[in-house]
Amino acid sequence: MAHDFLKRIRRGIAGLxxxxxxxxxxxxxxxxxxxxxxxxxxxxxxxILPIFEKASGISVKVVALGTGQALDVGRRxxxxxxxxxxxxxxxxxxxxxxxxxxxxxxxxxxVIVGPGADPAAVKGAADATGAFGRIAGxxxxxxxxxxxxxxxxxxxxxxxxxxxxxxxxxxxxxAGTGMGPTLNMAAGVDGYxxxxxxxxxxxxxxxxLTILHAGDPKLFxxxxxxxxxxxxxxxxxxxxxxxxxxxxxxxxxxxxxxxYRIGGEQLFFPSKR
Amino acid sequence: MLAxxxxxxxxxxxxxxxxxAEIVGLSLRVSxxxxxxxxxxxxxxxxxxxxxxxxxxxxxSVLINGLMGLPSVVVGVVVxxxxxxxxxxxxLGLLYTPPAMIVAQTLLVxxxxxxxxxxxxxxxxxxxxEELAVMRFSWWQSVTTLLYDCRHSLLVAxxxxxxxxxxxxxxxxxVGGNIDRATRVMTTAIALETSKxxxxxxxxxxxxLILIILALNALAFGLRRWxxxxxx
Numbered sequence: 001m002a003h004d005f006l007k008r009i010r011r012g013i014a015g016l017x018x019x020x021x022x023x024x025x026x027x028x029x030x031x032x033x034x035x036x037x038x039x040x041x042x043x044x045x046x047x048i049l050p051i052f053e054k055a056s057g058i059s060v061k062v063v064a065l066g067t068g069q070a071l072d073v074g075r076r077x078x079x080x081x082x083x084x085x086x087x088x089x090x091x092x093x094x095x096x097x098x099x100x101x102x103x104x105x106x107x108x109x110x111v112i113v114g115p116g117a118d119p120a121a122v123k124g125a126a127d128a129t130g131a132f133g134r135i136a137g138x139x140x141x142x143x144x145x146x147x148x149x150x151x152x153x154x155x156x157x158x159x160x161x162x163x164x165x166x167x168x169x170x171x172x173x174x175a176g177t178g179m180g181p182t183l184n185m186a187a188g189v190d191g192y193x194x195x196x197x198x199x200x201x202x203x204x205x206x207x208x209l210t211i212l213h214a215g216d217p218k219l220f221x222x223x224x225x226x227x228x229x230x231x232x233x234x235x236x237x238x239x240x241x242x243x244x245x246x247x248x249x250x251x252x253x254x255x256x257x258x259x260y261r262i263g264g265e266q267l268f269f270p271s272k273r
Numbered sequence: 274m275l276a277x278x279x280x281x282x283x284x285x286x287x288x289x290x291x292x293x294a295e296i297v298g299l300s301l302r303v304s305x306x307x308x309x310x311x312x313x314x315x316x317x318x319x320x321x322x323x324x325x326x327x328x329x330x331x332x333x334s335v336l337i338n339g340l341m342g343l344p345s346v347v348v349g350v351v352v353x354x355x356x357x358x359x360x361x362x363x364x365l366g367l368l369y370t371p372p373a374m375i376v377a378q379t380l381l382v383x384x385x386x387x388x389x390x391x392x393x394x395x396x397x398x399x400x401x402x403e404e405l406a407v408m409r410f411s412w413w414q415s416v417t418t419l420l421y422d423c424r425h426s427l428l429v430a431x432x433x434x435x436x437x438x439x440x441x442x443x444x445x446x447x448v449g450g451n452i453d454r455a456t457r458v459m460t461t462a463i464a465l466e467t468s469k470x471x472x473x474x475x476x477x478x479x480x481x482l483i484l485i486i487l488a489l490n491a492l493a494f495g496l497r498r499w500x501x502x503x504x505x
Contacts, residue, residue: 206470
C-alpha cells in the first residue's frame, strides 16, 4: 500500500520538476548586464531596454548592484557587459584585463539631499566640499551608502577633499545598502545623504527630504559601459554584448537615453562623442 | 501615514496586470519546485534519522534542528559561489536563472522539512515499533510505512517548507539577481519597490503574497479533510 503510494508520488514529481525547469530555457538571445542600483531604481532600463530589444531581438537581463559589486560580478565572469559609474575603478578593471574596453555612455549629477529645515545650513555652502564640511561641523546625521558603490566612492572623495574622516563618528551612519534604502533611512531620521539624481527623481518616500545642494561641477556623475573580456571568460556573449554597447553610444541609443524623463525632467544625458 | 499607505495599497490591488501575474507565477514555480525537491529529500531524510540507530544520532538531530534557522542570505552566497562562472559548477551557466533559485531554496527548506519529519516520524515510531518488529519489517520498510502512515501530519512539514520558500528574499536575490521578466519573484519585487520608496506598491505586493500563502494553506487543509473522510 505504502509503496504504491510512493510510486504514484514519484511519477507526479518527475513531471512537476520538468514543468518547473523547462520554461526557463528560452530560445531568444539574451545577455546579462551587471549595472548599478541607480540606473535600475531610476526607471531608465524600463524605458530604453524595450527599444533596444525591439531593434535587435536581444533581451538584456539586468542585475542591479552597487558599482563595486557589479565590477566583482564582471571579474568572476558572471555578466557579459557592465554599465557602472566609478571612473577610477572602471579604468582599473579594464587595465587589469577583466574588461576589453570602456566607453562613455551618459552622465548626470549627484545631489546632496537632506531635511527641508537644513540644520547644517548646507544650502548656503559655496560648493559641495563646503557642504560636506558644514554637515560634519554641525554633527548632523549623515547616512552613507558604505557599499563600495559609485555613489559611495564619490562621497568618500568629497570627505577627503573636505579633509574629514567621518568613519566612526557618532553622526555618520554607514548603511551598507543601495541608494533607495539609504534614502528611506535618511527620510526616516531627517538625515543628510548624497544621491544620484536618477534615483532621487524616481524616489517616492521623500517625507521631509529635499535637494539642498546641486550644480557644483564636482558633482558630475559619468556612466561607462564595459565589455567583459572574452579572453578571460570565453563564455561571454561578445557579439550580442558589443551590439548593446554600440547601440547605447549610437544615435538611436543616445536618443532613447535622452528621452527618459520623470515629470518633464531629463535624468540622464548622453555623453558627447 | 501608515493608514494612507495601506489604503493606497488596497486601491493598487485592483490595478494589477499580467506583469504581476508573471511574478506570482514565477514565485509559485520556483518555491513549488523547491518544496517538491525538499519533500523528496527532506521527508525521507527526517524519517531515516528518526528510525535509524547510529552513533551521533542526537548530534545529527540537533544539527538538523539548528539548520532550520539557516539564514537565507548565507545560502544565497554559498550557492552563488558554487554556480558562479569562476566557481566549481560555473560551467552549467545556471547563475541568474530560475533553476539556480530552486537549488538555493531547496537547500533552505530541506533542513526545516527534515526536522519536522524527524519529530513526527519519531513519535509514530515509538508507538508502533513493536508492531513493525512483529511484522519483521526491514529498516527501510519501516521508514516507508511510517512515512505513509504519518502523511497527514507530514503535510505540516510541506506547508512550513512552502511558507519558508515563498517568503525568503535573501537567497533568490543573490542567485537570481531580481532580473525583470526572468528571475523577479514576489519578495524581490517587494524589496525593489521598497528601494524605490514606493511603499504602497510594496505593501500591495505583500498583501498578494500573504493571500497566496493563505490560499495554499486552505487548499491543503481542505484536501487533508477530504482525504481523511474518503480514505480514512
